[in-house]
Amino acid sequence: xxxxxxxxxxxxxxxxxxxxxxxxxxxxxxxxxxxxxxxxxxxxxxxxxxxxxxxxxxxxxxxxxxxxxxxxxxxxxxxxxxxxxxxxxxxxxxxxxxxxxxxxxxxxxxxxxxxxxxxxxxxxxxxxxxxxxxxxxxxxxxxxxxxxxxxxxxxxxxxxxxxxxxxxxxxxxxxxxxxxxxxxxxxxxxxxxxxxxxxxxxxxxxxxxxxxxxxxxxxxxxxxxxxxxxxxxxxxxxxxxxxxxxxxxxxxxxxxxxxxxxxxxxxxxxxxxxxxxxxxxxxxxxxxxxxxxxxxxxxxxxxxxxxxxxxxxxxxxxxxxxxxxxxxxxxxxxxxxxxxxxxxxxxxxxxxxxxxxxxxxxxxxxxxxxxxxxxxxxxxxxxxxxxxxxxxxxxxxxxxxxxxxxxxxxxxxxxxxxxxxxxxxxxxxxxxxxxxx
Amino acid sequence: xxxxxxxxxxxxxxxxxxxxxxxxxxxxxxxxxxxxxxxxxxxxxxxxxxxxxxxxxxxxxxxxxxxxxxxxxxxxxxxxxxxxxxxxxxxxxxxxxxxxxxxxxxxxxxxxxxxxxxxxxxxxxxxxxxxxxxxxxxxxxxxxxxxxxxxxxxxxxxxxxxxxxxxxxxxxxxxxxxxxxxxxxxxxxxxxxxxxxxxxxxxxxxxxxxxxxxxxxxxxxxxxxxxxxxxxxxxxxxxxxxxxxxxxxxxxxx
Numbered sequence: 001x002x003x004x005x006x007x008x009x010x011x012x013x014x015x016x017x018x019x020x021x022x023x024x025x026x027x028x029x030x031x032x033x034x035x036x037x038x039x040x041x042x043x044x045x046x047x048x049x050x051x052x053x054x055x056x057x058x059x060x061x062x063x064x065x066x067x068x069x070x071x072x073x074x075x076x077x078x079x080x081x082x083x084x085x086x087x088x089x090x091x092x093x094x095x096x097x098x099x100x101x102x103x104x105x106x107x108x109x110x111x112x113x114x115x116x117x118x119x120x121x122x123x124x125x126x127x128x129x130x131x132x133x134x135x136x137x138x139x140x141x142x143x144x145x146x147x148x149x150x151x152x153x154x155x156x157x158x159x160x161x162x163x164x165x166x167x168x169x170x171x172x173x174x175x176x177x178x179x180x181x182x183x184x185x186x187x188x189x190x191x192x193x194x195x196x197x198x199x200x201x202x203x204x205x206x207x208x209x210x211x212x213x214x215x216x217x218x219x220x221x222x223x224x225x226x227x228x229x230x231x232x233x234x235x236x237x238x239x240x241x242x243x244x245x246x247x248x249x250x251x252x253x254x255x256x257x258x259x260x261x262x263x264x265x266x267x268x269x270x271x272x273x274x275x276x277x278x279x280x281x282x283x284x285x286x287x288x289x290x291x292x293x294x295x296x297x298x299x300x301x302x303x304x305x306x307x308x309x310x311x312x313x314x315x316x317x318x319x320x321x322x323x324x325x326x327x328x329x330x331x332x333x334x335x336x337x338x339x340x341x342x343x344x345x346x347x348x349x350x351x352x353x354x355x356x357x358x359x360x361x362x363x364x365x366x367x368x369x370x371x372x373x374x375x376x377x378x379x380x381x382x383x384x385x386x387x388x389x390x391x392x393x394x395x396x397x398x399x400x401x402x403x404x405x406x407x408x409x410x411x412x413x414x415x416x417x418x419x420x421x422x423x424x425x426x427x428x429x430x431x432x433x434x435x436x437x
Numbered sequence: 438x439x440x441x442x443x444x445x446x447x448x449x450x451x452x453x454x455x456x457x458x459x460x461x462x463x464x465x466x467x468x469x470x471x472x473x474x475x476x477x478x479x480x481x482x483x484x485x486x487x488x489x490x491x492x493x494x495x496x497x498x499x500x501x502x503x504x505x506x507x508x509x510x511x512x513x514x515x516x517x518x519x520x521x522x523x524x525x526x527x528x529x530x531x532x533x534x535x536x537x538x539x540x541x542x543x544x545x546x547x548x549x550x551x552x553x554x555x556x557x558x559x560x561x562x563x564x565x566x567x568x569x570x571x572x573x574x575x576x577x578x579x580x581x582x583x584x585x586x587x588x589x590x591x592x593x594x595x596x597x598x599x600x601x602x603x604x605x606x607x608x609x610x611x612x613x614x615x616x617x618x619x620x621x622x623x624x625x626x627x628x629x630x631x632x633x634x635x636x637x638x639x640x641x642x643x644x645x646x647x648x649x650x651x652x653x654x655x656x657x658x659x660x661x662x663x664x665x666x667x668x669x670x671x672x673x674x675x676x677x678x679x680x681x682x683x684x685x686x687x688x689x690x691x
Contacts, residue, residue, distance in 0.1 A: 387525075388489075392485075392509060393524070393525040394527075395513070396513055397510075397513055397518075398546065399510055399535075400542055401510065403542060407530050407538065410529065412529065
């Protein structure tokens with residue numbers, strides 16, 4: 001039975017891949033001149049590995065197959081989500097809103113864009129081909145099974161390009177709505193380019209709608225921050241139990257650029273796997289990666305980050321904090337590679353966890369590979385429970401135990417929330433965190 | 438107000454209080470003194486309801502109600518306050534927010550609406566002055582990075598904000614310089630009234646020069662072996678606690 005199911009899923013992807021191959025042959029290549037050969041390699045890579053299993057080091061604690069397999073049963077009437085509409089647009093004021101449904105951008109639902117500072121377009125309609133040709137498919141690593149699958153199958157992606165020298169005041173807010181309208185599994189593809197000396201804030205929020213079915217979102221983002229540019233990039237996951245997320249992002253940092261990523265996952269989605277790979281390619285680049293994960297019920301949230309120092313004088317700073325409840329599972333894998341040429345690298349990594357249930361599991365693994373000698377690097381992982389002295393102190397002042405626990409969780413999360421530079425996002429996060437704690 | 442009858446309490450199976458008796462009436466200040474390990478801090482913790490302690494015998498009656506098994510938050514709402522010997526630092530919880538939550542949860546316990554913001558802020562301002570607490574301290578994370586003196590002043594600040602009926606000060610004088618001691622004592626003295634009571638637990642007589650007790654008790658081996666007026670404190674200061682050991686042995690064997 002199990003074997004049969006396994007075969008079914010592999011068969012499914014085999015067919016989907018073949019179908020896309022035929023479409024590509026038929027329609028030629030509207031998106032990218034080299035897409036056909038790129039897809040070919042991606043297909044081969046995916047076929048050679050298949051859906052990852054626990055025997056693969058990067059997927060040891062993350063049984064992804066079971067979550068992907070469910071898409072096969074969607075047609076047999078997998079229950080629809082029927083609660084109030086998604087809280088998708090709470091950030092609408094003072095943002096450029098981009099609505100993306102099942103990976104497809106809906107321009108007529110989105111804000112008009114100032115074209116002299118910013119280009120936002122479907123990948124097949126990009127006006128300046130230069131940036132697209134230089135970057136699309138150039139950075140995502142197709143050795144990663146889901147980066148390969150996305151590369152082989154994405155249809156129309158979105159490109160956001162901030163034009164040289166533009167300091168964008170309003171954040172760009174991408175609302176990713178998982179609905180499963182055509183297919184329960186879809187392959188959003190994003191290319192974000194902050195050209196030289198620009199400044200931009202990107203907020204990506206993942207939600208479902210009230211008509212969503214069970215979906216698997218297999219997305220790939222390629223992010224390029226050119227010389228002297230600064231990007232603030234937020235991920236906010238507030239999906240529900242019908243939405244699975246397999247997210248891969250590769251970030252390229254040029255000379256003197258700054259990239260800050262704030263990654264928030266809240267209870268809801270049964271399965272989130274994030275691969276965030278930052279490559280410091282230009283000297284003097286800086287990156288900060290902050291994460292706040294709150295898991296409950298039977299959720300599994302897996303963050304695999306990798307910071308790649310390949311040139312001298314770069315700084316990376318990473319802090320992920322996680323509150324793990326109920327029967328949920330948390331995986332954190334933080335890799336830092338300091339290549340031989342990357343002298344005078346400063347790299348700091350911290351992962352702090354609050355384990356609040358006997359049935360919850362945390363797997364945390366810092367991985368440092370240092371091949372240069374003049375570096376400052378540190379890493380640490382901590383695991384804790386409620387401090388009974390702190391609980392007694394609060395309750396001895398008349399604060400009920402539940403409230404006291406909530407205060408302590410908020411206090412734990414505050415360290416990450418407080419560093420969020422965007423006031424609007426910070427306030428929003430405070431509110432939704434409070435709802436879930 | 439408070440009657441402790443033949444109280445026995447233990448932690449990790451080890452008996453610390455062995456038949457403690459104490460009667461506290463409204464308007465009174467009681468000092469409990471005694472050598473290290475005599476059960477002073479245990480008395481304070483047990484009164485406040487610290488979960489690690491187990492009451493194995495006897496009873497604590499507070500305003501006619503038996504406190505055995507009552508949760509700490511309910512004791513606080515009923516009017517018991519413990520000023521900690523070692524106040525806990527809680528990063529990420531602001532002092533003000535903490536006090537607001539405490540004040541309003543106690544009000545909710547009594548079926549009252551939350552305190553209006555303006556009234557709360559006025560009260561903060563008034564009580565802050567009492568212990569010479571700056572706005573800056575009040576806004577910071579709870580006790581985080583506070584000096585020893587600031588932490589103890591914060592305990593008295595909280596006491597002033599919550600206006601308990603019975604306040605227990607657990608070695609509030611430890612680690613205080615003379616200026617901080619004066620501020621703390623001034624705070625306590627101005628909060629004294631005919632309706633509330635204080636239990637001051639201390640190792641030294643020094644604090645009692647500033648907060649004058651009505652009664653002084655000597656705790657030894659988990660029970661009160663001697664009671665008297667403030668002169669007893671002076672006597673203890675002079676003679677130390679060693680004489681107690683022989684005397685209490687007689688007391689026990691007698």
